[in-house]
Amino acid sequence: MRARLLVLAVSAAFSTPALAQTDAVSCSSIFGPDSSEAQLIETYGADNVVSGDVPGPEGTTIFATTVFPDDPDRRMEFGWFDEENRDTLSYVQLSPSQVGPQGVRIGMSVAEVEAVNEAPFDIGGFGWDYGGYAEINEGKLAGDANGCFISLRFSPDYDNIGDTDTSQISGEISVPSDEPLLEEVNTTVQAISLGYPDPNYQEPAADE
Numbered sequence: 001m002r003a004r005l006l007v008l009a010v011s012a013a014f015s016t017p018a019l020a021q022t023d024a025v026s027c028s029s030i031f032g033p034d035s036s037e038a039q040l041i042e043t044y045g046a047d048n049v050v051s052g053d054v055p056g057p058e059g060t061t062i063f064a065t066t067v068f069p070d071d072p073d074r075r076m077e078f079g080w081f082d083e084e085n086r087d088t089l090s091y092v093q094l095s096p097s098q099v100g101p102q103g104v105r106i107g108m109s110v111a112e113v114e115a116v117n118e119a120p121f122d123i124g125g126f127g128w129d130y131g132g133y134a135e136i137n138e139g140k141l142a143g144d145a146n147g148c149f150i151s152l153r154f155s156p157d158y159d160n161i162g163d164t165d166t167s168q169i170s171g172e173i174s175v176p177s178d179e180p181l182l183e184e185v186n187t188t189v190q191a192i193s194l195g196y197p198d199p200n201y202q203e204p205a206a207d208e
Contacts, residue, residue, distance in 0.1 A: 024099045025194070027148030033196045036087035037065050040078065044068070051086060057129040073097045081198055091151075091195040100192040101150055102140050108189045110154060110182045117141045123154050123182070125173040126166065132190070135174065151193040156185035 041049045056062040063083045068074040079090040119139030134152040169175045
């Protein structure tokens with residue numbers, strides 16, 4: 001669980017036609033498993049693509065390629081399984097202006113995402129580095145034909161919850177998406193990522 005979340009906890013005119021920020025993103029092309037830094041540069045221009053260390057969870061740093069690093073509305077972060085060659089996509093954190101698979105957007109409520117998914121799901125308790133991530137194991141958002149999975153991170157509206165007790169949705173617990181308190185504290189999508197399984201991963205051999 002932590003390993004998967006760590007992978008997720010991730011300008012000028014384009015040199016070639018690129019997906020508009022308002023179009024729905026699918027797990028293909030530059031957002032597919034065979035993406036690379038070279039493809040990002042070809043698509044968005046070298047001046048808009050920067051690779052290096054970025055902040056990770058629990059005070060760590062991870063290596064990633066950032067597109068539009070100076071534009072918060074269009075900033076995307078791409079992580080690689082092959083960091084040396086900067087290819088084989090591990091994850092991409094979409095920009096706030098992009099639309100994810102099935103029309104999922106930043107700012108959607110838990111109920112709206114559940115309606116899109118056509119099935120309930122769980123959310124990790126809030127208030128820690130790995131908190132707020134959805135665990136979607138069934139429904140329309142559970143996976144993609146290319147092996148891609150969507151990662152959604154939710155957060156309550158802490159600025160406007162007043163004295164509401166959020167202890168029952170906080171910490172290292174799983175919160176069902178139909179928990180009424182989630183709506184009461186205006187819990188919405190804050191980040192959308194796409195991730196891929198490691199193509200070199202092998203299941204451990206069974207003990208003989």
